[in-house]
Amino acid sequence: MKHADFFIGLEFLGLAGFRWRCTDVGARTIVAVRLDHNDPNWYRGPPYVAKEVVFDEHEIERCHLTEEDAILAAIEEVDTSGHPGYPGDVVNHMMKARFEEASARYPHEGVLRFDRCAHDGEIFHPYAGRKDGAQWIVQLYLPFRQSFLEMPEREFIMLPIATAADVRARADQSAE
Template identity: 55%
Template sequence: MKLTDFQIGLEFMEGPFWWRCTDIGTRSIAAIKLAEDDTVWYAGPPYMIEEVVLDEARIADCHLTEEEHVEAALVEADTSSHPGYPHEALRRMTKARLKSRAYPRTGMFRFDRVWSDGKILHPYAAHKVGEEWIVSFYLPFTQGWGEMSETQFIALPIATAFDIKRRAAQLANPRRT
């Protein structure tokens, strides 16, 4: 969906949940998750449940029907060049993420980054060394692991679908890199 598709009161899907739009900004919307059994929780504003801000990336993953949501997931699966995550990598990342609950900026984990050489870095955890946060990342195309300072990591550009396709092409045709 696009920002212009929203109006206050509109119900939509994002991820596995239904939401109701409660406010519209210039680049984001606010919404409440429709997960309560009693509709009294949805009375407002102000709301007794948390209003969540959905940014441009999350808005793009919103759908008006379950069918649209499933179709979009199938298209993504059929057209994405992302290699996915093997079971053992997911297990390692999940364990580390549970240990890094003290990290204050978990929104940073939402976005892969791209190195200047085209490598895609998937952040999954962070730990503190002295006064500095160190970000742990996974390299999905080579199944490698790494770490770097948070400052260095967030300075890297956010990976786009184009970056992922370019990385897949680099590895398919190594002489063209």
């Protein structure tokens, strides 16, 4: 969806197929409540008893009006993106690193939201972080190389966020 599609009261599907209701439209974001209670009193407001959640421009793009729209978008993504995906053992490794050590959990969740693109076109997928002295190290998976890498947080966040075009270009580079 696009930001202009939203209005207060609009119901839509967000990530993982959850239903939401838009409660506010900002300049570049929308705010919504998740529709997960049977009692309509949860959704009287503002203020709302249900927690309001901000959707930024990246999350808005992944919203859909219907389940059919969501399925068709997922099929198109798989058919056109060129992303190689994540093997099961890699997902297992990433989840263990991210959640196993609860006391030392990486505090900057926003850093882990977006893949980044290196200057040579390589795609870096952040999945966890670890403390090294006074600095944080971001743990990365390189899906096209099927390898792991670490990088100081400061260096990682200076890289541009990877776009769909970056992923497609990297896929085309792999095919050569």
